[in-house]
Amino acid sequence: MKALIFAAGLGERMRPLTDHTPKPLLPVADTPLIEWHLQRLAALGIVEVVINTSWLAEQFPRQLGDGSRWGLRLHFSHEGPVPLETGGGMYNALPLLGDAPFIAVNGDIWSDFDFARLPSTLDGLAHLVMVDNPEHHPRGDFILGQDGQLRDDGDAPRLTFAGIGLYRPSLLQDWQTVIGDVQGSDAVPPRFKLAPLLRAAMALEAVSGQHHAGAWTDVGTPQRLQQLDARLRGTGG
Template identity: 80%
Template sequence: MKALIFAAGLGERMRPLTEHTPKPLLSVAGVPLIEWHLQRLAALGISDVVVNTSWLATQFPQTLGDGNRWGLRLHYLYEGPVPLETGGGMHNALPLLGDAPFLAVNGDIWSDFDFAHLPREPKGNAHLLMVDNPDHHPRGDFILSADGQLHDNGDAPRLTFAGIGVYRPQLLQDWQAVIGDADGSAETPPRFKLAPLLRAAMANTAVSGQHHQGRWTDVGTPERLQQLDKQLVVGAA
């Protein structure tokens, strides 16, 4: 299995911290956010990791090198000055990810979740990790039913997508039919969001999920970064 780390965001909500450092390279407890993922991917036995980049892209190889210190091979994929969004970024990375299912994780989150608890082969086209809704996202994203299927519609309580999942390349096979003429879809390479493809797959019961009730943080603001840093430092003491 290979992996993709989404690291191409502009980090606008994290300024001024991201004026000179891309968000996935900001540190918590002395370790860059992205390195926490690299450690867990290496522990899982993954050898090849694609890191998509945009803002301050040259800092990633300067900081992380070729991945050898974790027993990984890092492949940096520059998307240009404007990120391709999650769907476009995943589509752009497919030639490096191959034909088998792959793990993808957002570079700006932190969690104590063990990637080994994810399935190597999703039942459908995607398997997503869900978490309890944080204060900044109280409405959640999707509904996880008792049979492990994810749904976009329904009356049951929603959970929040953790930014961690396993995907089959087939999820993006007919992306144009789902995305249509959305802004950026006609560009080369195309720029589009992943969520519409996930919702279309859910309508065909092709997305499963699981609920992680451990620790998880979407490091979207300087305040959340500072709070997470304090928690990890205290926990390590």
């Protein structure tokens, strides 16, 4: 199995920290955010990891090399000066990811989630890791049913998508049917969000999920980065 790390964002909410450093390369407890993911993916036995890049893209191979220090082979999927959003970024990386299910993780989160807890087989089109709603996102994203299926409709409490998932490439096969005339969807390569495709797949009961009750942080602001750094230094990670 291969893995994709989303690392192409502009990091606008993290400025001025991201003026000269891409957000996934910002250090927490002396280790860049993205390297925490690389360590855990390597521990799972993953060998090939694709990293999509845009903002300050040249810093990633300079910092990470070829991945050999973790026993990995890194491939960089450059998106140009304008990021392609999550859907476009995943679609653009498919030639490097192949035809089998793959793991995808946001490069700007930190979690103690063990990737070995992901299912060994994928019955539907996607499987998402969900977490309790943080203070900055109290409404959550999706409903995790007792049957393990994720849904976008209903009155049950919602959980927040952790930015960790398992995907089939076929999730993006008919992306234009779902995305339609969204601005940028006719660009080459196309630029579109992944969430509409996930919601369409949920309507077909093709997206499963699991709840992670452990540590998780969306490192979206300098304050959250500082808090995470202090917590990891205090607990040893």
